[in-house]
Amino acid sequence: MTDPVVDRYGFAERHLGAAARAALARLAETLERDIRPLMDDAWDRAVMPGEVLDALIPLRLMDPPGVDADEVDTSMFSGFRCFTLARSDVSVATMYTAQAGLFRTAVRHGGSPEQAERWDPAVRSFEMRGVFCLTEPDHGSDIAGGLATRARRQGDTWVIDGEKRWVGGADVADVLAVFARDEADGQVKAFLVDRHAPGVDIRVITGKVSLRPMQNAHITLRGVRVEEERRLHGVNSWRDVAGLLRRMRSDVAWIATGLQAGALDAAVRYTTSREQFGRQLGGFQLVQEKLARMLGNVTASLALVTALSANQDAGVWSDENSALAKMVTAERARESAALARELLGGNGLLLENDAARFFADAEAVYSYEGTHEINALIVGRSLTGASAFA
Structure with missing residues (x-):
């Protein structure tokens, strides 16, 4: 391949x-x-x-x-x-x-x-389609301490109240993996909630300029009842949630790298088929310099994410490694997508030439699964031993 x-x-x-x-x-x-x-x-x-x-x-x-x-x-x-x-x-x-x-x-x-x-x-x-419901309307980067959705136990049943936001795919899911704070001990727990359960309201967020085909939702939970057997028994604290996020962040770094490859594909396809001033656009020095920068970005990102995955497959999992990979690849994706859009000129704004999709979507990838700043602080903490989180 x-x-x-x-x-x-x-x-x-x-x-x-x-x-x-x-x-x-x-x-x-x-x-x-x-x-x-x-x-x-x-x-x-x-x-x-x-x-x-x-x-x-x-x-x-x-x-x-x-x-x-x-x-x-x-x-x-x-x-x-x-x-x-x-x-x-x-x-x-x-x-x-x-x-x-x-x-x-x-x-x-x-x-x-x-x-x-x-x-x-x-x-x-896909017999069971599900989504991951962690982010809330008022808590994104500070979700570790700010998670406001609450769960209280009544016998073998839990009652959940709260809101979740930016949940991708919730509109077609069967099950919502909802993270909520246990009122009894203050620890975060996780529950598999039937999306059709009484008290669940799912509204698709409209007006997005990135990831437009991907439907993100705002979810409201009011007195939603979940059986104890549907509580995920391996999640009993934020530390357990962080362990899940550590595994997921590497996927986003790989997505950021694939985005760069797609943007490069679009730029090469266009510049090798378009003529300006009587010659192929790809034959101009400034165009080739931008293409070379894009190739450098995607190659460096591939080296980083393959090294990250090799470590994980060897049993080495660390927040700082995942955070570094996501931070760097998402930043490079932003640059590469902008270069692709730039190389296509005005035609780079048209969906039919692909670059526009990657350009807009790079902004979403840059922000989700930990912003640039949050990931930088995770890496900085590992370097200095001092936490700069507020």
Whole structure:
């Protein structure tokens, strides 16, 4: 699966077996043939076509046929899956990762072994579609201490009150993984809430300028009742939540890297087909300099995220490594997407040329799963031993 334009150093060949690369190649083919033609209209109308998931589910990307289970269940394969999806469209990557990354991580690593064994097959097959509900209207970066959604136990039932915001995919989910503070001990717990349960209200957020096909929601929970057996028994404090986030942040770094690759694809495609002043646009020095910067960004980002995933697959998980990768790749994505838009001139504002989608979506990736500043403070704390958080 080595791409001479982007993966000049053969990262995929070095880190993935032939069967895994073949599964990703099938994904790339499906994205190009069945999904990419839908996305301009989807972006323009701010809808996610049902055909997108219909095309992805049969690929069984969480357990692809012919690929050894031990390889699929790695940060490396998950990362290259995110990269391939985001290279086509960041909303598609975000939608799929909401299930395969956020929700699945909550179930597998936030649930007890028995809960994970019971629910994970349904998550992999999309029989159980779920979303991760952590961010709140008044608490994003300060969610660790500020989480305001409350849960109180009444016998074998919990009653939840609160609000969640920016929850991607909630409008089509079956289950909401809701994080709430236990009124009894002040610790954060997690619950699998039926989205149709009495007291659950889901409203799609409109007016977005990024990730337009990906539907984000504002969720209100008023007296929502959840059985104890639907509480994720591995989440009993913020430390447990942080462990989940540590695993998820690497996916976002891979998405930021894939975004850069997609922006570079758009820029190369345009500059090698467009003529100005009687010659190919790609033959001008200033154009080539910008393309070279973009390739440098995506290559450096690939080196960083593959190193991160290799460490994680070796059992080395750290907040600072994930935070550094997300911080750097998202910043490089912002620059690369802007360069792609710039190289296309006025035509870079048209959806049909792809650069506009990556340009707008880079802003969302820059902010979600920890802002640049929050991730910088996590890294800075690891360097100095002193916390600069307020």
